[in-house]
Structure formats: structure tokens, C-alpha cells
Amino acid sequence: MxxxxxxxxxxxxVGGIFLVLLGVLVLIAAxxxxxxxxxxxxxxxxxxxxxxTILVCGxxxxxxxxxxxxxxxxxxxxxxxxxxxxAVCLVAVVVFxxxxxxxxxxLSSGLYIAFSIWxxxxxxxxxxxISGITAGVLSYYVxxxxxGLSLPMGTIFFD
Amino acid sequence: xDFSWDYLLQGFSxxxxxxxxxxxxxxxxxxxxxxxxxxxGPSSGIxxxxxxxxxxxxxxxxxMMAAIYYGAMYGGSTTAIVVNIPGEASSVPxxxxxxxxxxxxxxxxxxxxxxxxxxxxxxLSLIGLTFFAPLCAGFALSFGPPEYFALMxxxxxxxxxxxxxxxxKGMISMALGLLAALIGQNPLTGATRLTFGSIELIAGVNFIxxxxxxxxxxxxxxxxxxxxxxxxxxxxxxxMPSLADLKRCTGAMLRSTGVGFFLGLLPGCAPSVTTFVAxxxxxxxxxDPDRFGKGAIEGVAAPEGANNATSTAGFxxxxxxxxxxxxxxxxxxxxxxxxxxxxxxxxxQNNPQFVWAVIASMYIGNVMLLVLNLPMVxxxxxxxxxxxxxxxxxxxxxxxxxxxxxxxILFDVWVMLIFGFIGYFMRKLGFPIAPLVLASVLAQMLExxxxxxxxxxxxxxxxxxxxxxxxxxxxxxxxxxxWGLWGQMKGKERVFVEEADE
Numbered sequence: 323m324x325x326x327x328x329x330x331x332x333x334x335x336v337g338g339i340f341l342v343l344l345g346v347l348v349l350i351a352a353x354x355x356x357x358x359x360x361x362x363x364x365x366x367x368x369x370x371x372x373x374x375t376i377l378v379c380g381x382x383x384x385x386x387x388x389x390x391x392x393x394x395x396x397x398x399x400x401x402x403x404x405x406x407x408x409a410v411c412l413v414a415v416v417v418f419x420x421x422x423x424x425x426x427x428x429l430s431s432g433l434y435i436a437f438s439i440w441x442x443x444x445x446x447x448x449x450x451x452i453s454g455i456t457a458g459v460l461s462y463y464v465x466x467x468x469x470g471l472s473l474p475m476g477t478i479f480f481d
Numbered sequence: 482x483d484f485s486w487d488y489l490l491q492g493f494s495x496x497x498x499x500x501x502x503x504x505x506x507x508x509x510x511x512x513x514x515x516x517x518x519x520x521x522g523p524s525s526g527i528x529x530x531x532x533x534x535x536x537x538x539x540x541x542x543x544x545m546m547a548a549i550y551y552g553a554m555y556g557g558s559t560t561a562i563v564v565n566i567p568g569e570a571s572s573v574p575x576x577x578x579x580x581x582x583x584x585x586x587x588x589x590x591x592x593x594x595x596x597x598x599x600x601x602x603x604x605l606s607l608i609g610l611t612f613f614a615p616l617c618a619g620f621a622l623s624f625g626p627p628e629y630f631a632l633m634x635x636x637x638x639x640x641x642x643x644x645x646x647x648x649x650k651g652m653i654s655m656a657l658g659l660l661a662a663l664i665g666q667n668p669l670t671g672a673t674r675l676t677f678g679s680i681e682l683i684a685g686v687n688f689i690x691x692x693x694x695x696x697x698x699x700x701x702x703x704x705x706x707x708x709x710x711x712x713x714x715x716x717x718x719x720x721m722p723s724l725a726d727l728k729r730c731t732g733a734m735l736r737s738t739g740v741g742f743f744l745g746l747l748p749g750c751a752p753s754v755t756t757f758v759a760x761x762x763x764x765x766x767x768x769d770p771d772r773f774g775k776g777a778i779e780g781v782a783a784p785e786g787a788n789n790a791t792s793t794a795g796f797x798x799x800x801x802x803x804x805x806x807x808x809x810x811x812x813x814x815x816x817x818x819x820x821x822x823x824x825x826x827x828x829x830q831n832n833p834q835f836v837w838a839v840i841a842s843m844y845i846g847n848v849m850l851l852v853l854n855l856p857m858v859x860x861x862x863x864x865x866x867x868x869x870x871x872x873x874x875x876x877x878x879x880x881x882x883x884x885x886x887x888x889x890i891l892f893d894v895w896v897m898l899i900f901g902f903i904g905y906f907m908r909k910l911g912f913p914i915a916p917l918v919l920a921s922v923l924a925q926m927l928e929x930x931x932x933x934x935x936x937x938x939x940x941x942x943x944x945x946x947x948x949x950x951x952x953x954x955x956x957x958x959x960x961x962x963x964w965g966l967w968g969q970m971k972g973k974e975r976v977f978v979e980e981a982d983e
Contacts, residue, residue: 333909333910334910337906337910348675351674351675351677352674352675355672355673355674356672362935362936362940363928363931363932363935365670365672365674366674368659368931369674372656372659372660372663373660375652375653375656376656376657376660379649379652379653379656380653382649383649383653386649397909397910398909399909404705404707404708407705407706407708408702408705408706411701411702411705411873412702412898415877415881415898416898418877418881419881419891419894419895419898422881422885422891422894423891427882427885431878431881431882434874434877434878435874435878438874438877439870439871442705442870442873442874443868443871446870446871449871453871453874453875457875457878461878461882465886469533469536470536471533471889472889473882473885
């Protein structure tokens with residue numbers, strides 16, 4: 323997955339560099355905060371402190387790992403099949419969230435659960451269907467009607 | 482502020498109303514379920530359910546949330562003993578001897594002793610909470626903003642230095658939690674910051690989205706990666722332990738209660754720390770330590786007792802100082818704030834009925850859990866073997882529902898997903914998660930007390946060093962950081978806290 327980031331040491335170097343960049347980004351964003359220095363705690367102070375902490379700690383992490391002479395500890399990244407599995411599951415979650423507004427919470431959650439169970443366990447097609455329908459019905463009646471949560475009903479049905 | 486029997490009895494009268502009994506029972510059931518099921522822990526369980534309880538009055542809601550927390554401590558042992566899969570990190574030492582007992586056909590006595598030890602420790606530490614919390618709250622009445630700032634700083638420092646991994650990564654984790662909490666409006670001035678022009682970000686990043694993301698979603702990603710499947714379940718016979726077993730475990734139960742309770746008062750000493758300490762203590766004290774790891778029943782009683790004592794002890798600093806000691810406590814703190822209740826000494830003064838009703842409900846909840854866990858242990862073990870491919874989408878569904886219900890905006894759900902990614906990489910790269918969670922919840926109080934302190938001192942930071950209590954907390958913060966640095970320089974990465982949702 324992560325190319326050369328196969329050991330804890332190299333992952334810490336890459337992670338440290340990423341954190342340095344994040345720290346710089348936070349410092350730039352903090353410099354744009356409006357507000358007066360007349361306040362006892364100027365509004366930029368805390369964001370500056372946090373940004374600087376991330377930057378300095380990130381740099382220290384990268385440097386410390388770079389100079390480390392300890393034995394390389396391998397990192398267990400997912401193999402190709404696991405990456406595909408995670409990616410499909412995450413895409414399913416993203417589609418689920420994207421569908422909440424147009425088709426409603428109940429229907430989208432039912433479809434998501436049915437698909438995900440089927441994808442992760444192909445033999446459990448009936449479990450997938452029953453779980454999907456149960457989730458849809460439960461979210462409509464229990465969470466929507468009984469608990470009174472204002473869950474989206476679906477713009478394509480009710481607009 | 483002293484303990485008063487009147488308040489406690491009043492608390493019992495509220496906790497014993499049928500509505501509160503029902504919520505305590507539901508909380509205990511959900512808590513046991515959360516403890517039994519791998520992939521979801523008490524922090525994410527409470528965080529997911531918190532927004533769904535807004536229709537309840539605050540007392541009932543917090544009674545249920547607290548029951549979920551200590552219920553999870555009971556449930557975690559079941560899978561650890563029966564299938565060698567600890568439902569929570571705090572149940573890892575339980576599995577060492579519990580599973581060995583199960584392999585020998587003694588799963589029943591192991592499960593029973595886990596429930597009995599949990600009950601004994603839970604009840605004894607509740608007595609500690611009942612008498613100790615008002616005393617601490619009385620002490621905290623003299624606190625001003627500088628003391629609160631220094632106390633929270635000390636809490637964060639301890640969590641970082643005890644997080645069991647490199648100190649630097651703990652610091653980074655804390656800074657990321659503060660960064661998430663800083664996005665949006667300044668709590669006092671209302672000025673926007675770090676929003677990058679986004680309208681959604683003005684309302685800020687909700688801590689529940691952060692917690693559900695880093696715990697539940699990242700855990701699911703890890704399990705999908707590992708292709709977790711169902712596990713087979715051994716039969717459970719002879720539920721009751723023998724009298725000799727009970728006698729052998731009495732000392733372990735009492736000692737683990739002491740260890741769990743007193744260590745549990747400290748920030749960072751989560752159940753996953755104290756259970757190992759209690760297990761190790763029993764092993765050292767045993768006449769025949771070689772039995773440990775091969776099915777010693779005290780090896781089950783000690784961690785389970787410490788587990789429950791620690792979870793109860795965490796309520797002392799939470800109620801009396803408003804200081805969470807573990808991620809679950811931070812979520813409960815967030816829950817209290819959601820209901821407009823400010824934990825701390827004023828909680829005992831302004832809302833005594835609330836705080837004593839919650840404490841009283843915990844006594845009742847402990848009895849409920851003993852009753853639920855002893856005869857129904859076989860059922861809980863069967864639930865634990867629900868295949869992960871079925872469980873994972875249901876947890877994601879609950880997470881989406883829970884985070885959406887905070888403010889009814891999908892932005893919170895996207896934030897949860899992003900923090901799921903962040904949590905996944907943090908776990909992979911060995912960053913502790915507890916400092917991030919605690920910082921994201923404490924950030925607002927930390928910032929407010931800092932601003933108020935500087936107002937009092939007319940801008941001088943010396944205010945933290947000229948008042949004796951805040952000076953003591955600042956010194957303790959410094960010592961804990963130096964201790965962590967010393968450990969790191971000596972090359973010792975403490976084996977304590979395995980990062981977990983607890």
C-alpha cells in the first residue's frame with residue numbers, strides 16, 4: 323500500500339514530514355485570523371501554539387526516526403485483497419452518505435447494510451436482505467417515528 | 482462539602498422510579514453487548530448513543546450512559562474467557578487465565594468469578610465514590626480558572642506520559658485533538674478561526690464525530706483488513722465456582738479493588754492499565770506464581786475486579802473536578818455538557834439530585850449486571866460469535882445515525898469518516914489515540930479557563946505559578962512530562978496501555 327513505507331522507521335519519517343506540512347498549513351491559517359492584540363489572549367495565540375507544536379513534534383519525529391539506528395520493525399500494511407476490501411467498504415459508506423438526502427435515511431441505510439453484508443460474506447445473501455430490510459424499517463419507525471429524530475425522508479420522493 | 486445520607490437516599494428514590502430503572506437496565510444490556518462485541522467499545526458506544534438520547538431528561542440519559550460504561554466492563558470478560566478474544570483491551574489479562582480455564586472445561590466458574598469479582602469491586606468502589614467524591618468536590622470549591630487550567634493541563638500531561646507509546650507521538654496526538662477542537666468559533670469572543678472559508682466549519686468539529694471516527698470506524702477498517710470472521714464457541718457447564726475457588730479469590734478481589742480504585746483516580750490510568758497492574762500484583766503475591774497463565778482463577782478475578790473499580794473511580798474526578806481520566810469519561814463529560822450540566826464542585830451544589838441519582842443508579846446497575854451476567858452468560862457468549870461481516874455494517878449504520886443526530890447535518894458524518902481514516906493511520910503508525918480524544922473534549926474548557934485566568938491576572942501567565950494549588954498541578958504536569966521523557970531516553974516504551982476504546 324504505502325510503497326517504501328514498510329518499516330516503522332520509514333513510516334515515522336514520512337509521518338513526521340506530513341506533520342511538518344500540516345503544522346505549516348495551520349500556522350498560515352492562524353496568521354489569517356482576524357482579531358485584536360488588545361485581548362488578554364489574542365485569538366491567534368492558541369492556533370499558533372498548536373500549529374508550532376505539530377510542526378516541531380513532526381520535525382523531531384522525522385529527524386529522530388531518520389537518525390535511528392534501532393532494528394527496523396516491519397509495519398503490517400494490508401495486502402492487495404485487503405486494500406480492495408477496505409476500498410469497496412469505504413465506497414459503500416460514501417455512497418450511503420451521499421444517498422441519504424436524495425432517497426432518505428431508511429432506504430439508503432437498508433441498501434447499504436444489505437450490500438455490505440453480501441459483499442463481506444457472499445454466502446449470507448438472506449442475512450443481508452433481512453438485515454437490510456430490518457435496518458430500513460427500524461430507522462424509519464423506531465428512530466424516525468418513535469424517537470422523533472428528523473431523519474431525511476428523501477428529496478426525490480417528497481420534493 | 483460533606484457526604485449526606487439524605488442526598489443519597491434522595492438519589493435512590495429518583496433512581497428507583499420505574500423509568501430510571503428501565504433506562505439503567507437498557508444501559509446495562511447495551512453495555513454488556515458493547516463489552517461482548519469486538520469492534521465497538523464503550524467510548525464509541527456511548528458517543529453513538531448520546532445524540533439519540535436527547536428525548537430523555539438528563540438524569541435518565543446519564544444513568545443509561547453510565548450503565549453502558551460499567552456494563553461494558555462486565556461484558557468484556559465473556560469473549561476473553563470463552564473464545565480468547567477480549568471484547569475490550571482491559572480484558573486482555575482476563576484472557577490469559579480465563580481461556581486456559583475454558584480449555585480445561587472450566588469456562589463456567591471462570592465466567593462466574595469474573596461476574597462476582599466485577600460485582601464486589603464495582604460495589605466497593607461505589608462506596609469509595611459515594612464518600613470520596615463529595616470530599617474532592619469540597620476541595621475543588623476553592624478552585625478558580627487558573628487551578629482548572631492547571632488541572633486539565635496536568636490531566637493531559639499524565640495521559641500523554643502514560644499512553645504507553647513514545648511521548649512525542651502522544652504530544653502530536655494531543656495537538657491534533659486540540660487542532661480539531663480549535664476549528665470554528667472562539668468560545669468566548671465568537672471569532673472564527675481555521676475555517677478556510679468553509680461555512681460548515683464555522684460551527685466547528687463535533688467531538689462525537691471525532692470519537693466515533695477514531696474508535697469505531699478505524700476499528701472496523703482494521704477488522705475488514707484482517708478479514709475477521711466468526712469464531713466457534715465452546716459449551717459452558719458448571720456455572721458456579723466452588724467454595725475453595727471463592728476463598729482463593731477473595732484476597733484478589735479486595736486487592737484489585739484497591740489497585741483499580743486508587744489508580745483509577747489518576748488521568749491516563751484507564752482500565753487497560755490497572756487490569757495489568759492488578760494481574761501482575763496477584764502473580765507476585767502468589768505462593769505458586771507458575772500457575773498464572775495456565776488457568777489460575779485469581780488471574781481472572783484480579784483483572785475483572787480492577788476493571789470495574791477503575792471504571793467507577795473515574796467518576797470521582799469527573800463529578801468533583803470535571804476532569805475525565807479516560808476517553809469514555811471524556812464522552813460522558815461531553816454528554817453532561819450537552820445537557821447543560823457543568824461537572825465539577827458546583828454540580829454537587831447546584832444539581833445534587835442529579836449527581837446522587839446517578840451514583841445511586843450505579844449501585845442498582847451493579848446488581849442488575851450480576852443478575853444479567855450470571856444466568857445469561859451463555860447467551861452473551863453466543864452473541865459474541867455474530868460474524869463480523871454482519872456486525873460491521875450494523876456498527877457503521879449506528880455510527881452514521883449517531884453522528885448525524887448530533888446536529889442533523891451530514892457534515893458531521895463526513896467528519897466522522899475522515900477521523901476514521903486518521904484513526905486507522907494513527908493506530909497503524911503507533912500513535913496513541915487517548916490524548917487526541919481527551920484534548921478534543923477538554924479543549925473548550927482549557928481555552929475558556931486560560932482566557933479567564935489571563936483576564937484575572939491582567940495578562941500575566943505567572944498567575945499559574947503564584948497560587949499554591951495551580952502551582953502544584955503545574956509542577957505535577959512538568960514531572961509527568963519529565964518522567965515520560967526519562968522513560969523515552971532510557972529506551973523504555975512502557976508496556977501499559979494498549980490503545981483501545983475504553
